[in-house]
Amino acid sequence: MGRVASRRRADHVVAVVAFDGVQLLDVTGPAEVLTTANGFGARYAVRVVSPSGADVRTSSGVRIGVDGALESLPARLGTVVVPGRRDWRRAVADQDLIALVTELSRRSARVTSVCAGAFVLAQTGVLDGRRAATHWRLAAQLAAAQALLDAGNNPVEKVAEESGFGSAETMRRVFQHTLGVAPTTYRARFRTTAAAVTRAGMPGHLVS
Known part of the structure; x- marks a missing residue:
């Protein structure tokens, strides 16, 4: 009578990205949650990686070790976690x-971020056409940019600088994945709508 080989469920490999200036909790929090889940039947294999494969120093000054660089990971991943940093x-x-x-995003079946890590994902283009969330305090920069676009005629580059985005490309990506439109399109739509309201004799300012 032949033996039927038992199939052991493969580990779900999770790559947590670490880099200098990263917030410590953004790295250790997800790692702790996922490895704790292993005690309840999950099979997460958490790997911390950095761009160079070297250890990193977090925003708090605590140095953390990593498992390696991209080359240390399998070709296919279950999840990638992108932490954030204050700046x-x-x-x-x-x-x-x-x-x-x-x-990592190209290799992974699931992509997620922690707090300001959403801006890193936005910069890669992964969030284009998708909705995403970030830390509530960072929403103030988006509101500031909207107000500057509504009220003034400054170039997008100047608006990005004054609202704290740093570059027009970063602001464009944030607008695209949060509001679904580019900054220039947002400005054109708002002014078209505002003009129509004014012609109709309706007082007040539209709130976007």
Whole structure:
């Protein structure tokens, strides 16, 4: 009588991205939650990776070790977790980090971020055409940009600088995945609607 080989469920590999200046809790929080779930039947294999494969120093000054770089991971991943940092503009300007997250997103069945990590994902283009959430405090920058676009004629580059986005490309990506339109389109639509309201004799200011 032949033996039927038992099939052991494969581990769900989770890649947590780490980089200098990352917030410690954004890395350790997801890792702790997922590994705790293993005690209740899950099979998460958490791997912490950095762009260079070297250890990183977090925003709190605590140094954390990593499992390696991109090459240390399998070809296919279950989930990638992208943490954030307080100064998210420096994160989106880090080309090595963006390249790593872009490739991890391509390999992974599921992509997620923590707080300001959403801006890193936006910079890769992964969020184009999709809705996403980030830390509520960062919504103030989006509101500031909307107000500047509504009220003035400054170029998009100037609006991005004054509202804290740093670059027009970053602001465009945030507008695209949050509001579904580019900043220039938002400005044109708002002014068209506002003009129509004015012609109709309706007082007040539209709230976007």
